[in-house]
Amino acid sequence: MSRASGTRRARASGPARPRRLLRRLLGTALMVVAFCGVLWALDRPIRVVRVTGAFRHVSPYAVERAVARVARGSGLITVNLQRVRAAVAALPWVAAVSVRRLWPDALAVRIRTQTAVACWDGHALINRAGTVFVRGLADPPAALARLSGPPDSSRQVMRRYLAMRGRLAPTGFSIAALTMSARGAWKFTLNDGIRVRLGRSDVSVRFDRFVNIALAIVRRRASSIAYVDMRYMNGFAIGWRPGVPAV
Numbered sequence: 438m439s440r441a442s443g444t445r446r447a448r449a450s451g452p453a454r455p456r457r458l459l460r461r462l463l464g465t466a467l468m469v470v471a472f473c474g475v476l477w478a479l480d481r482p483i484r485v486v487r488v489t490g491a492f493r494h495v496s497p498y499a500v501e502r503a504v505a506r507v508a509r510g511s512g513l514i515t516v517n518l519q520r521v522r523a524a525v526a527a528l529p530w531v532a533a534v535s536v537r538r539l540w541p542d543a544l545a546v547r548i549r550t551q552t553a554v555a556c557w558d559g560h561a562l563i564n565r566a567g568t569v570f571v572r573g574l575a576d577p578p579a580a581l582a583r584l585s586g587p588p589d590s591s592r593q594v595m596r597r598y599l600a601m602r603g604r605l606a607p608t609g610f611s612i613a614a615l616t617m618s619a620r621g622a623w624k625f626t627l628n629d630g631i632r633v634r635l636g637r638s639d640v641s642v643r644f645d646r647f648v649n650i651a652l653a654i655v656r657r658r659a660s661s662i663a664y665v666d667m668r669y670m671n672g673f674a675i676g677w678r679p680g681v682p683a684v
Contacts, residue, residue: 480512481542490548494530500546503528513538521546529571532564555582555598557591567595586617593617597640601625604648610655629659636668643667651675 486504488497503524508516518536525534525546533549551570553562556577561569563584569591582602586594598615605611614626623635635643644667651665651673664676 480514483508483513483516483542483544485543487543487545491550494550495528495548499528500525504544504546513542553581555584558585563591563595567592582612583614587619590617601644608652631655631662632664634666634668
C-alpha cells in the first residue's frame with residue numbers, strides 16, 4: 438500500500454514542476470517590466486548642464502556644446518557619462534573633468550584647467566608634466582620660457598627645465614629659453630640674454646659647474662658677456678660682446 442501511494446504522489450507532483458517554473462518566469466518578467474517602466478519614467482530629457490570651474494581659458498558655452506554633441510537624444514538615466522567626460526576633456530585647456538547626474542533633468546560638469554608652464558616649439562603650450570595641450574598659437578605669452586626639442590621630447594625637456602629652474606631660483610637668474618638639439622646637445626638662455634652651451638655629455642655636471650663657478654663672473658659682467666661655453670673637461674669659456682675687452 439505504501440508503495441502505491443508513493444507512486445501516486447510522484448505522478449501528481451510531476452506536472453506541478455513546470456507550472457511552478459512558469460510562475461517564477463512570469464514573476465521575473467513582470468519585475469523586469471516594472472523596473473523598465475520605472476527607468477523609463479525617470480529617464481527624463483536633459484534640460485540643464487551646470488558647469489563649474491575656472492573659466493579664464495574655457496567658456497561654459499564651449500563645455501555645454503561638447504556635452505550636447507554626445508548627449509543629444511539621451512535621457513538622464515541612459516546618457517553615457519564616460520563619453521561626456523571624454524568630449525569635455527578634449528577641449529583645449531581642460532585638465533580634468535567630473536560629471537554627475539542631478540535629478541530630475543540636469544548634468545553637473547566640473548572642470549579643472551591646465552596651467553601653462555612654458556611655450557613649446559614656438560607655437561604651443563605645455564604643462565608641468567611636459568604635455569602639449571594647446572597648439573598653433575600665433576602669439577604665446579611673453580612671460581613663459583621658450584622650450585624646444587626633437588619630436589616627442591617635450592617631457593624630457595620639461596624635466597630638465599624644472600630642475601634647472603629650481604637650481605637657479607636662489608641666484609636671482611631665470612631661464613628664458615632651453616633647447617635640446619636633434620643630436621641631444623643642450624643650451625639655454627638666461628633672462629638677461631646670455632647664452633650657455635652645455636653640450637651632449639655630463640649635462641648636469643656642467644650645469645652645476647656653471648651655477649657654482651661661472652655664474653659669479655656672469656653676475657659681475659652680465660652686460661659684457663654674450664655666451665658661456667661649459668663644454669670643457671674642467672673649465673669653461675666666455676664669449677664677450679663686440680667691443681668689450683676680454684678681462
